[in-house]
Each structure stands twice: as structure tokens, then as C-alpha cells.
Amino acid sequence: MTELLSTFKYQITTRSVDETKKLGKIIGTAVTGGTVLALTGDLGSGKTSFVQGLARGLEVPDDYYITSPSYTLINEYPGRYPLFHVDLYRISDPVDMEDIGLYEILHTSGIVAIEWADRIEQKLLPDSINIHLELKGDKTRKICITAYDVKNADLLKNILRSSP
Amino acid sequence: MQRLSNKNSRCRECSGKNKSEMIILGIETSCDETAASVVVDGKKILSSVISSQIDVHHPYGGVVPELASRKHVEAIAPVVNTALSDAGIDSKALDAVAVTRGPGLVGALLVGFCFAKAFAFALEIPWVGINHLEGHVNSVFLESDPPPFPFVALLASGGHTSIYHVTSHTRYELMGQTRDDAAGEAYDKVAKMLGLGYPGGAAIDRIAKKGAPENISFPRPFIDKSTFDFSFSGLKTAVRRYVQIHSDDYLQRIPDIVAGFQEAVVDVLSYKIIHAAMVKRCDHVAIVGGVAANKRLREKIRHDAEQKKLTVHIPSVELCGDNAAMIAAIGYHYLKNGVVSDLGDDVFSRVKI
Secondary structure, three states, X not given: OOOOOOOEEEEEEEOOHHHHHHHHHHHHHHOOOOOEEEEEEOOXXXXXXXXXXXXXXXXXXXXXXXXXXXXXXXXXXXXXXXXXXXXXXOOOOOOOOOOOOHHHHOOOOOEEEEEOHHHOOHHHOOOOEEEEEEEOOOOOEEEEEEXXXXXXXXXXXXXXXXXX | OEEEEOHHHHHHHHHOOOOOOOEEEEEEOOOOOEEEEEEEOOOEEEEEEEEOOHHXXXXXXXXXXXXXXXXXXXXXXXXXXXXXXXXXXXXXXXXXXXXXXXXXXXXXXXXXXXXXXXXXXXHXXXXXXXXXXXXXXXXXXXXXXXXXXXXXXXXXXXXXXXXXXXXXXXXXXEEEEEOOOOHHHHHHHHHHHOOOOOOHHHHHHHXXXXXXXXXXXXXXXXXXXXXXXXXXXXXXHHHHHHHHHOOOOHHHHHHHHHHHHHHHHHHHHHHHHHHHHXXXXXXXXXXXXXHHHOHHHXXXXXXXXXXXXXXXXXXXXXXXXXXXHHHHHHHHHHHHOOOOOOOOOOOOOOOOO
């Protein structure tokens, strides 16, 4: 992809599941309605942990467990904005987004976090915050956050500059 | 197509219908299987037909939702017809229809739900939408030695891992559940990581027999021994890390890896359900859901329960996975109490029970 002036890139290493959740929470506290987060990374890299933190930042009540949506495909939680937790793990062929109801939720004012977002053609997704997680050690994860559009880039600049 | 039928039932029509009996057609399409079953009074199975989509899904290593819905549409009418003919009855002999309403994949649920609505409407008989999870808990009542109330139940499948305190056919207290991945999901993901195919549970169960669980000790994800919540995500990650670190020779160690993984899962499931029985002072425990078909889990829980003088109830393997007999079984208890659905009702994808 051509590097645009608006491109924002941020890289961080987390050293525990809690640190990955904390990063999710910081972003969850700041995001606004309609934001799409595209998560990629191997099994066990911390995508669901990140979304668990994101949910807390979005003020999803603590008695909602944020469980893996691998089987259910889409889980919805109430919060400051509704959170749609999507998982495309079990989808290996391109599918029509309408069939799984993704098209519909991308047009709401909720926050949409999509695990295994690389299983869907990037051009089918709206502008998103891309989060790639890599397993580096038992607890260590390298996390790269990028945004290519002005709105998301500005949002991330504001959040991440002011936090550790 | 898997079929289980009671051939004696064919005498039913010649002997005339016993009016005190309630004959229910159960329909289940929440995930991979298209299933229909005829059950009398919530306990006697006249027929149970399951058309599995595993062969269709296998190349994808999981359920493909759009494919699932289309296959359900193709299968539903023949599966229902087979269930009726296996039971030796005509549709006019049915007293009611019970159908899975949720949770599950909405597209898949809608196929069975809409079919059931139309079928019952045409026959002018009542019908009721059923919570799939309640169906699993009630699967033990289709066996010859059902547990007395109250009892504790472990429901472990691809999408759920929960412990319930069950005080009647329709009353449950959720004691604990998974905080991240379900047990069956961990099995499927580990199987996929190691290239063992889908469904992962059966493959791991088979290969684990060739390995020694003590050779590789994975962490037991108890979270906290005093609660009944589960967490299997960390265990999945531990297996992933093991494969990453031993990338040069892990292929030779697969039997030991899966044996070690399985023992960790089984240890936690067994510990928690037995602890739940102790806390609730129940003498009976039930193990239900797809993971209850796992041979090592059945063996381990039976062994551990015996030490504590508990009686274990595990349905036969055909009733562990998704099936329609369990839906008809629980449907009976709702219908008997006058609970029915109406044409305006819809399916739901998620639920808290």
C-alpha cells in the first residue's frame, strides 16, 4: 500500500496478557462510534485478550464475559457504544458479508472488532484501525497498530502519544 | 446419515394410539447437523436422524455458515420424513413440534425454526422454540438411568463450557462458564495447529492414546479452584508456543503433545464438576454436550466421581453431539406445562441461561 501522509504506525511490546488487555482498554476508552478494528495474528497471539480490554474501555459491564466468538461468529455487548466482536477464524473461503450479518453491523454506530480480519478482502472493509499481534515469547507480544485514514490516524495519535 | 430407531415402535399404529402419550417431533439446525427425531413423553426415542455436515465442512477446517444454511435447506425435509418413517408414524400422529430457537448460527437456526413453524401450522398442532443448551442438559433423560433432581451438569461443546445446578427439567442455575474459549473450541484449534483435521475432538482422542500425557505437562487452567469458571485460551497458547519452540521436531511428538493437552483439559473439567457437586451437596452429576463423547473425559470423570461416591450420568455418544431427540425431550416438559410459541417468534443467536 502506498504510504499516505495520513499514515500512522505504532509499535509496542507487551509482556503479559494484562498489558495486552490494558492497551485494548486505552483504545476502547477513546474510540468513537463507527470505528472498525481489524485484528490479525496467529492462534494465541492475544486478539481476544485485546478485545477483552477494549470492552472494558468501552464500559461493557464486568458481568459480561468477553468470550471467543470463533463458533458464534459475532457476539454483541452493550457499552458506551455497542461492541460487535467478530471472528472469521472458521471462514477460509471468501464469503458474502451479508450472509454472516457483517455488512449490517458495519453500518451501525457500534464499534466493530474483527478477529482474523485478513480472511476478508481488505477493500470490503471500511477504513479501520489495523492491529497485528505476534507471539514473541511465552508472554511477550509484538503489537503493530496502523491506520491509513486521517480520522483513525488522528485518533491514535491523540491516544497513544499520551500513554506509555 | 446416522439413524437410530426403535423398530418395535412400528406396532404403534396397529395397536392404536395411546391418548395419554405425547408424541413430539424435535428439530435441530443450530450448527453443523440437520436433525429430526420423534420422542414419546420426553423419554422414549422412536427415531433420531442426524444428517451431519462434517464431510462438507472438513476441507475448510470448520463450519462455513453460508454453506451450513444451504445444506440445512436441502436436508431438512428428507431428514424429517426419515424420522417419521423410522418411527413408523404418519405426521398426523404427532401431538406437537419442538425446535431449537437458539443459540447458534442465525442462518442455520432459521431453516429449522421456519420449517417447524410451517409444519406445525399446517398440522394445526402446537409448537415450541427451545434453548439448545437446555436440550443438552435434558439429553440424560433419554437414557435408562436418568439422574434425580437436583444434580449438577457440565455442558462442554464447541461453543460452550458451563456448569449448571439443575433443579427441574426447566430450572437451572449457572454456576460457572468459560471466560474465553470453550473446551471443544480448544480441541479444534489445537487439532488445526497440528494438522489433525476437523472435528478436532475425535482426532485428538484417538491420537492421544499413542502418547504419554506425562511427557509434556501443560498448565492446568483452573483460574481459581474455588470458582466454576473456565479458561482454555492460555492452554491453547501453551500448545502453540510448544510447537513454535520445537518447530524442528514437534511432528514426531504429536501423540505426546495431544495426550498432554487432553489430560490438562480433562483434569480441569473433572475437578470443577466434582467440586460443584460437593458444594451443592448433589450425589449425581451429568456430563453433556459434544465433548462428553470424549473417551478420556468419560473415563476420568467416572474414576474421579467413584472416589467421591458420586453417580455419573453421561448420555450415549449419539446423544452427546447435537441431536433433535434432546430438543423433543425438553419440548415435552414445556408443552406439558402449556408453554407454546407463536408465529411471531424469532430465533436468537446468543443467550444467557
